Amino acid sequence: MRNSIRKPTLSVTELIFFVIGMLLLLALARIVTGQTEAQGVRAANGQAQVQQPLYREYRSVRLGMTAAEVRAKLGEPTLKSDEQDFFVISANETAQIAYNAAQKVVTISTDYARAVGAPDYRSVVGEGLLLQRPDGSVFRMVMYDAERFWVSYNKSATTAPIVTITIGAYK
Numbered sequence: 001m002r003n004s005i006r007k008p009t010l011s012v013t014e015l016i017f018f019v020i021g022m023l024l025l026l027a028l029a030r031i032v033t034g035q036t037e038a039q040g041v042r043a044a045n046g047q048a049q050v051q052q053p054l055y056r057e058y059r060s061v062r063l064g065m066t067a068a069e070v071r072a073k074l075g076e077p078t079l080k081s082d083e084q085d086f087f088v089i090s091a092n093e094t095a096q097i098a099y100n101a102a103q104k105v106v107t108i109s110t111d112y113a114r115a116v117g118a119p120d121y122r123s124v125v126g127e128g129l130l131l132q133r134p135d136g137s138v139f140r141m142v143m144y145d146a147e148r149f150w151v152s153y154n155k156s157a158t159t160a161p162i163v164t165i166t167i168g169a170y171k
Contacts, residue, residue, distance in 0.1 A: 053144050055124040055151050056167065058095060058108050063149055063169045067103045092116040109166040115155065118163035124153045133157075 056062065060073050070085065071077065074095065077085035082103065087095045092114060098107035112118035121130060121140065130138040136157030143150045148171070154164045 053142075053147065053149075053151065054126055055119070055165070056147075056149070058110055058165075058167065059089075061095075061097065061105065061108060063105050063108070063167060065105045067097075067099055067105075070097050070105060090117070105169075107166065107168045109164060112163040112165075114160045115163045119165070121153045121155070124165055125151055
């Protein structure tokens, strides 16, 4: 067995990749630092400014209501179970209400066929930009951490678009 005392050397290619990697790390650190500073400025400027949900209920049905309260508001569901009710509101509007084991509402999802009767996305998820998917559909989700729920807006890209608005609770 031979012991060699050879100095490790870097090839030109390895050196180039090392430099590029370091530059990318520096750029990433700069981006993260910039975002953190911007968030800190927002928090400092808006201590009392809490994001208020724009869309928190559907036809007076809210997260946490009991199945009996939902049925009193929306009437008898077309399909009914302990876990979920399905309501046909009109030819263009349906709603699904999901319940937890305690029969409390945890998800409200509404579909608007051909987008008829659907609220404008800005009244659901605010003025922010919608994410446009490659198929042409659009989506946006807003989290309300203080109140432990989220709202999403989704519009399909079909010739007869379907708008789905969902409100969901999380732990």
